[in-house]
Amino acid sequence: MAFSEFRTLDETTLLDYIISVPSLSSKLDHNLEDIKIKEVGDGNLNLVFIVIGSRGSFVIKQALPYVRSIGEAWPMTKERAYYEAAALKTHGRICPDHVPQVYHFDQTMSLIGMRYLEPPHxxxxxxxxxxxxxxxxxxxxxxxxxxxxxxxxxxxxxxxxxxxxxxxxxxxxxxxxxxxxxxxxxxxxxxxxxxxxxxxxxxxxxxxxxxxxxxxxxxxxxxxxxxxxxxxxxxxxxxxxxxxxxxxxxxxxxxxxxxxxxxxxxxxxxxxxxxxxxxxxxxxxxxxxxxxxxxxxxxxxxxxxxxxxxxxxxxxxxxxxxxxxxxxxxxxxxxxxxxxxxxxxxxxxxxxxxxxxxxxxxxxxxxxxxxxxxxxxxxxxxxxxxxxxxxxxxxxxxxxxxxxxxxxxxxxxx
Amino acid sequence: MAFSEFRTLDETTLLDYIISVPSLSSKLDHNLEDIKIKEVGDGNLNLVFIVIGSRGSFVIKQALPYVRSIGEAWPMTKERAYYEAAALKTHGRICPDHVPQVYHFDQTMSLIGMRYLEPPHxxxxxxxxxxxxxxxxxxxxxxxxxxxxxxxxxxxxxxxxxxxxxxxxxxxxxxxxxxxxxxxxxxxxxxxxxxxxxxxxxxxxxxxxxxxxxxxxxxxxxxxxxxxxxxxxxxxxxxxxxxxxxxxxxxxxxxxxxxxxxxxxxxxxxxxxxxxxxxxxxxxxxxxxxxxxxxxxxxxxxxxxxxxxxxxxxxxxxxxxxxxxxxxxxxxxxxxxxxxxxxxxxxxxxxxxxxxxxxxxxxxxxxxxxxxxxxxxxxxxxxxxxxxxxxxxxxxxxxxxxxxxxxxxxxxxx
Ligand SMILES: Nc1ncnc2c1ncn2[C@@H]1O[C@H](COP(=O)(O)OP(=O)(O)O)[C@@H](O)[C@H]1O
Ligand SMILES: Nc1ncnc2c1ncn2[C@@H]1O[C@H](COP(=O)(O)OP(=O)(O)O)[C@@H](O)[C@H]1O
Ligand SMILES: [Mg+2]
Ligand SMILES: [Mg+2]
Ligand SMILES: [Mg+2]
Ligand SMILES: [Mg+2]
Ligand SMILES: [Mg+2]
Structure with a gap:
């Protein structure tokens, strides 16, 4: 695993992370040269990165230890990523047609890798x-x-x-x-x-x-x-x-x-x-x-x-x-x-x-x-x-x- | 601790058990010579022993891995003793006047030592x-x-x-x-x-x-x-x-x-x-x-x-x-x-x-x-x-x- 302790990712460090995680790099068919990474999180709480390569794509969602839209003044456990991953998997097993597949979960990094819901979604x-x-x-x-x-x-x-x-x-x-x-x-x-x-x-x-x-x-x-x-x-x-x-x-x-x-x-x-x-x-x-x-x-x-x-x-x-x-x-x-x-x-x-x-x-x-x-x-x-x-x-x-x-x-x- | 694995107690083995558990023998002021032990369980599920010495007394309740009144045909986890002890302690802290005090809990033996509610109770x-x-x-x-x-x-x-x-x-x-x-x-x-x-x-x-x-x-x-x-x-x-x-x-x-x-x-x-x-x-x-x-x-x-x-x-x-x-x-x-x-x-x-x-x-x-x-x-x-x-x-x-x-x-x- 890439990082032995939690760090907030950005578009650069995420690349290092992906390189070190086979279940993610394999989704890109190990072709990391031309990938594009973009942070798109528009929600209140988390970072969301879209990762697109020529031979595959996924989304990385990372929980931060506070409410993103308010800042560090409103702390919020990043352990929520564990429950999100668990619920995605359970609901995904029950209803795979309407829940994106989870590719990867990293508890230390409070991070989920999942299917990219591509445009026109x-x-x-x-x-x-x-x-x-x-x-x-x-x-x-x-x-x-x-x-x-x-x-x-x-x-x-x-x-x-x-x-x-x-x-x-x-x-x-x-x-x-x-x-x-x-x-x-x-x-x-x-x-x-x-x-x-x-x-x-x-x-x-x-x-x-x-x-x-x-x-x-x-x-x-x-x-x-x-x-x-x-x-x-x-x-x-x-x-x-x-x-x-x-x-x-x-x-x-x-x-x-x-x-x-x-x-x-x-x-x-x-x-x-x-x-x-x-x-x-x-x-x-x-x-x-x-x-x-x-x-x-x-x-x-x-x-x-x-x-x-x-x-x-x-x-x-x-x-x-x-x-x-x-x-x-x-x-x-x-x-x-x-x-x-x-x-x-x-x-x-x-x-x-x-x-x-x-x-x-x-x-x-x-x-x-x-x-x-x-x-x-x-x-x-x-x-x-x-x-x-x-x-x-x-x-x-x-x-x-x-x-x-x-x-x-x-x-x-x- | 007396026993390293669970065994169903009787009036004889309970004596050995008490000898080896200071929190119990001290309740009898370490005077074990004239103690009387009697099994009185009249409930559906468990063994209950009354232990009376000249200088103290207590009750021992032991959970068995089945429903006592029905027998081994109706298995029932003996872990229930853990929850009974936990609830006795919580309710006892909240309402000590109406809940007997817990003296001892042994998870391995599924056993609780508590205050004897003496006659005329x-x-x-x-x-x-x-x-x-x-x-x-x-x-x-x-x-x-x-x-x-x-x-x-x-x-x-x-x-x-x-x-x-x-x-x-x-x-x-x-x-x-x-x-x-x-x-x-x-x-x-x-x-x-x-x-x-x-x-x-x-x-x-x-x-x-x-x-x-x-x-x-x-x-x-x-x-x-x-x-x-x-x-x-x-x-x-x-x-x-x-x-x-x-x-x-x-x-x-x-x-x-x-x-x-x-x-x-x-x-x-x-x-x-x-x-x-x-x-x-x-x-x-x-x-x-x-x-x-x-x-x-x-x-x-x-x-x-x-x-x-x-x-x-x-x-x-x-x-x-x-x-x-x-x-x-x-x-x-x-x-x-x-x-x-x-x-x-x-x-x-x-x-x-x-x-x-x-x-x-x-x-x-x-x-x-x-x-x-x-x-x-x-x-x-x-x-x-x-x-x-x-x-x-x-x-x-x-x-x-x-x-x-x-x-x-x-x-x-x-
Ligand atoms: N699997 C996905 N595919 C495409 N876009 C996504 C995906 N997951 C999240 N997004 C985008 O990121 C935004 C924030 O994601 P969301 O899970 O709602 O985070 P938050 O918990 O911060 O609200 C979404 O509104 C959406 O635009
Ligand atoms: N602390 C106590 N003091 C005196 N007698 C007790 C005490 N606890 C239990 N007993 C006696 O043992 C019987 C069974 O105890 P109980 O806790 O109700 O076990 P069960 O779960 O098997 O019903 C009670 O009905 C009562 O007569
Ligand atoms: Mg959202
Ligand atoms: Mg959210
Ligand atoms: Mg449908
Ligand atoms: Mg009873
Ligand atoms: Mg009972």
Missing amino acids: IILRKGLVAGFEYPLLADDMSDYMSKTLFYTSLLYHSTTEHKRGVAEFCGNVELCRLTEQVVFSDPYKVSEYNRWTSPYLDADAEALREDKALKVEVAELKSKFCERAQALIHGDLHTSSVMVTRESTQVIDLEFAFYGPMGFDVGAFLGNLILAFFAQDGYADRDAYKEWILRTIQNTWELFHKKFVALWEQHKDGEGEAYVAAIYDNSEVQRLVQKRFMQDLFHDTLGFGAAKMIRRIVGVAHVEDFESIADAEKRAGCERRALELAKLLLKEKKRFRDIAQVVSAIQQIQ | IILRKGLVAGFEYPLLADDMSDYMSKTLFYTSLLYHSTTEHKRGVAEFCGNVELCRLTEQVVFSDPYKVSEYNRWTSPYLDADAEALREDKALKVEVAELKSKFCERAQALIHGDLHTSSVMVTRESTQVIDLEFAFYGPMGFDVGAFLGNLILAFFAQDGYADRDAYKEWILRTIQNTWELFHKKFVALWEQHKDGEGEAYVAAIYDNSEVQRLVQKRFMQDLFHDTLGFGAAKMIRRIVGVAHVEDFESIADAEKRAGCERRALELAKLLLKEKKRFRDIAQVVSAIQQIQ
């Missing part, structure tokens, strides 16, 4: 801002979410396997704490990191800090996030953790993975699509595209629901210990437990999705969907409508019985 | 069968439960401490699986281990296996048991895990401890008191005693509620990460979240308590409360009334708003 959020339609998106994301969540839950696992996984990912606690802070705490209190489109949203931000009923709901969601080890979740499944072309959908950036509530992943994805929807009014001529987003929201949940239940049916006599076959032994009781389970998961999805929306409007990390609206007043109008919907979902989630009702609620907000 | 269940009143019981048990559950939850812990504890106790998975099987599965299906007062309860047992609505509720409780790491719970807190005198209440037998839902402990204790109540009609002249049991049920919950909320108030500006002080920043929102939390915990308590009652009537392990009623028909009548209440609690738990309503429901069952 772009970050989904950028596609949503540009107004591109992705005909496979709902199908592929429902595939990814139904498979990874089902196959890492007690619907498929024995308790023994499950608790082994839970124990391992308890180690990713610093990333969980970061989520706790930025999603479930900071938006509801005064925090140095919070920001919003001021002065337009000053009163809205203050209203969140005064909304007692909302705080009760947020507390319940936070407990679920901290306590409920339901499946190995992605943990940060917004639209910048998905890379797409019209033919391909790939999920990246699993450093927040741990055993948590399934609804946190489904909610993150749908919540970010809803943000994209409300941002469209900041751009010109997007009526048809808004319809496509709404259809994608509805299709994603409906396909997810269908596929998840189908996996359950397929494996109902398997090793999974949640629903013992001899008890849930006829189609009527099976239908009843599935209905209860999916209804609860739907409500979790709405709650977590709403919390993820709120934090992107008044918290530390904003989204390009809104940030790319130059006119602040117009931007604030879009953000306010998104906030209104999020508050409704959070407080009234149990009143929604299916995704069509959510889509109607979105459409009704003016 | 008896197992609470035996006191309930005998009709003895314990004036401190509700106060002491509410003390134990409120403190151990509060101080091992995110109301007191940081996420970092919490996940460290969760990960450690994930190792006690075999004991969790045993509970999953005997509490949440076997009673609702045909199982070789199930038994009930036959033929009287044949139809009742069958009705449980056919009750779809009940099975839906049981599935939800089982998920909570498997997935929700809310606090370091005792895990087996029935009335045979409590030793009492009129002046002392001591909780023993923590081998099932893990991070699970708080309501599982509170429910186990209250559910077993309810079983004791329904058993009283099998004995003569117990009207006044039945009233005492009902008062104890009501007082235990009400005191638990009061003390738990008081601990929350006391530590609301502490390290606990569940409810950040800057968010839950005034008495009104604080009252709202406490109300929601305690209401949810109450409903969990009723659900888990009911599940624990059912399994004692139709499952593998029965309780002396009913077993000591010689007349099978009379016994079956008592058991049926307990079953009826348990089914009501399981299916309608959310309709109960306070413990007084539960007490009324108990009184209404004829």
Whole structure:
């Protein structure tokens, strides 16, 4: 191995590193003369290098011991790379079509080598801002979410396997704490990191800090996030953790993975699509595209629901210990437990999705969907409508019985 | 250390063991000549030796690699002794008045040395069968439960401490699986281990296996048991895990401890008191005693509620990460979240308590409360009334708003 202790790589030292790591240099067919290395990390936390040679390519992601976008003032364990690699491998085994392959992991260097998602792959959020339609998106994301969540839950696992996984990912606690802070705490209190489109949203931000009923709901969601080890979740499944072309959908950036509530992943994805929807009014001529987003929201949940239940049916006599076959032994009781389970998961999805929306409007990390609206007043109008919907979902989630009702609620907000 | 590998002790080899372990022989003031050793284990799983000398005493509990009451046909990891010792120490630090002190732990021998709870301490269940009143019981048990559950939850812990504890106790998975099987599965299906007062309860047992609505509720409780790491719970807190005198209440037998839902402990204790109540009609002249049991049920919950909320108030500006002080920043929102939390915990308590009652009537392990009623028909009548209440609690738990309503429901069952 190249380096015996951690060092932050740059485009030059990475070359030395690659030369010394056979599993990486072999990906370039050992032809290192004409390779191009470029740092492209646009995320909040890590370095990402694209390495392209004439006979192969890959991506190197390195975790730094602090939050990149904030700097050394916000330390953050680089051990997160271990959990990202572990989750990439597990989710990749379960759903290889939608997760880039891991070529190499180096614990000392907090570094992952993985498949380069070559152009025309772009970050989904950028596609949503540009107004591109992705005909496979709902199908592929429902595939990814139904498979990874089902196959890492007690619907498929024995308790023994499950608790082994839970124990391992308890180690990713610093990333969980970061989520706790930025999603479930900071938006509801005064925090140095919070920001919003001021002065337009000053009163809205203050209203969140005064909304007692909302705080009760947020507390319940936070407990679920901290306590409920339901499946190995992605943990940060917004639209910048998905890379797409019209033919391909790939999920990246699993450093927040741990055993948590399934609804946190489904909610993150749908919540970010809803943000994209409300941002469209900041751009010109997007009526048809808004319809496509709404259809994608509805299709994603409906396909997810269908596929998840189908996996359950397929494996109902398997090793999974949640629903013992001899008890849930006829189609009527099976239908009843599935209905209860999916209804609860739907409500979790709405709650977590709403919390993820709120934090992107008044918290530390904003989204390009809104940030790319130059006119602040117009931007604030879009953000306010998104906030209104999020508050409704959070407080009234149990009143929604299916995704069509959510889509109607979105459409009704003016 | 005495023995370099595990061996099952008997009254003779235990003497050799004690001689070689200073922390034990010193408890006897090194006077080993006149000591008396007696195996008294009456539980399902382990060996328990009482060791009494003229100048000191202790108890030795040794875990065997199988379920004692069933034999080697039902293997069970002896590593459970590690978790029992760890939980005894943690709960003992939190609540020293009601947990026996640990003097010694030997991982190789799966053995714990602890304080001997000297006579007149008896197992609470035996006191309930005998009709003895314990004036401190509700106060002491509410003390134990409120403190151990509060101080091992995110109301007191940081996420970092919490996940460290969760990960450690994930190792006690075999004991969790045993509970999953005997509490949440076997009673609702045909199982070789199930038994009930036959033929009287044949139809009742069958009705449980056919009750779809009940099975839906049981599935939800089982998920909570498997997935929700809310606090370091005792895990087996029935009335045979409590030793009492009129002046002392001591909780023993923590081998099932893990991070699970708080309501599982509170429910186990209250559910077993309810079983004791329904058993009283099998004995003569117990009207006044039945009233005492009902008062104890009501007082235990009400005191638990009061003390738990008081601990929350006391530590609301502490390290606990569940409810950040800057968010839950005034008495009104604080009252709202406490109300929601305690209401949810109450409903969990009723659900888990009911599940624990059912399994004692139709499952593998029965309780002396009913077993000591010689007349099978009379016994079956008592058991049926307990079953009826348990089914009501399981299916309608959310309709109960306070413990007084539960007490009324108990009184209404004829
Ligand atoms: N496998 C990959 N192929 C192509 N580009 C990638 C790949 N992984 C990451 N990237 C690029 O790097 C950026 C940051 O990666 P990400 O894993 O999201 O890091 P962070 O955790 O810092 O957000 C992505 O937005 C994407 O543009
Ligand atoms: N510290 C103690 N002091 C006195 N008696 C005890 C003590 N611990 C256990 N016993 C006796 O041994 C019995 C079995 O102990 P317990 O811990 O419940 O074992 P098991 O796990 O096998 O049920 C108890 O019912 C009680 O009679
Ligand atoms: Mg990212
Ligand atoms: Mg697909
Ligand atoms: Mg990331
Ligand atoms: Mg016992
Ligand atoms: Mg025991």
